[in-house]
Amino acid sequence: MTADVAYREIDDAFSAAETNAALADLTEERRAALHEYWLARADGELTTALAFEFMLDDLVQESVPSSVSELARNAIGEEHRHVDYCLAWARRVDPSRPAEAHFHGTRPHGFDGASDHDNRLLRTVFGGCFSETIAVHVLRASHLRIQVESVRRLNQQHLKEEVLHARLGWALAGWDGLTPRDRSMIATYVPEMARLARDLWLSTSRTGDAILDGLGYLPSDLVRVACDEALDGATFPGLDACGIR
Ligand SMILES: [Fe+2]
Numbered sequence: 001m002t003a004d005v006a007y008r009e010i011d012d013a014f015s016a017a018e019t020n021a022a023l024a025d026l027t028e029e030r031r032a033a034l035h036e037y038w039l040a041r042a043d044g045e046l047t048t049a050l051a052f053e054f055m056l057d058d059l060v061q062e063s064v065p066s067s068v069s070e071l072a073r074n075a076i077g078e079e080h081r082h083v084d085y086c087l088a089w090a091r092r093v094d095p096s097r098p099a100e101a102h103f104h105g106t107r108p109h110g111f112d113g114a115s116d117h118d119n120r121l122l123r124t125v126f127g128g129c130f131s132e133t134i135a136v137h138v139l140r141a142s143h144l145r146i147q148v149e150s151v152r153r154l155n156q157q158h159l160k161e162e163v164l165h166a167r168l169g170w171a172l173a174g175w176d177g178l179t180p181r182d183r184s185m186i187a188t189y190v191p192e193m194a195r196l197a198r199d200l201w202l203s204t205s206r207t208g209d210a211i212l213d214g215l216g217y218l219p220s221d222l223v224r225v226a227c228d229e230a231l232d233g234a235t236f237p238g239l240d241a242c243g244i245r
Pocket residue numbers: 045048078079082158162
């Protein structure tokens with residue numbers, strides 16, 4: 001199924017009776033929490049879209065193969081569509097409140113003591129092998145709790161695209177254009193990247209319940225466990241396998 005078809009089906013599911021019924025049953029507290037959550041998520045997706053623009057510039061400057069930079073180019077559009085759908089869902093949850101996305105920051109991240117070249121590599125390793133790899137684990141864990149078909153479809157499509165975004169980091173980590181010095185430089189930043197990823201993913205404390213989680217809410221307990229699983233089960237061993245140690 002193409003992404004356009006998947007999103008059309010999500011639109012249809014958003015307007016279905018099952019979604020209406022699930023939203024009609026919400027208490028005002030849950031509605032406000034869910035609305036706030038999807039707006040915050042839209043902010044994160046928008047900031048990520050910009051981060052992929054920086055990564056694309058970085059990767060072109062580093063002369064990576066076009067198959068790798070293409071992943072970054074595609075990710076920009078995909079993240080913008082994630083923003084649109086987070087906002088659409090926020091409006092569906094509460095049409096009476098405004099729904100807009102805002103950037104968390106508008107400058108490329110610079111790692112302590114890293115040269116320009118180092119930062120160009122580190123930003124994509126961080127974005128793909130850390131943040132997006134965590135996103136995959138978080139959305140996969142959320143999938144098991146989602147009860148409403150429209151949100152399940154939305155989550156499924158986002159999950160599918162976050163896998164592609166994570167793959168960008170892994171494509172760079174495994175690229176034979178990295179020198180032994182690049183690999184050991186990246187290795188020295190692994191603790192800092194792990195800390196930064198946890199800070200980003202756990203910046204807001206959220207307590208969910210079966211109803212909220214069933215509508216795609218991401219409570220902190222789920223995010224914390226998924227973060228650990230991603231880092232310990234995929235990121236650290238994956239980097240090690242790429243000679244980044
Ligand atoms: Fe996303």
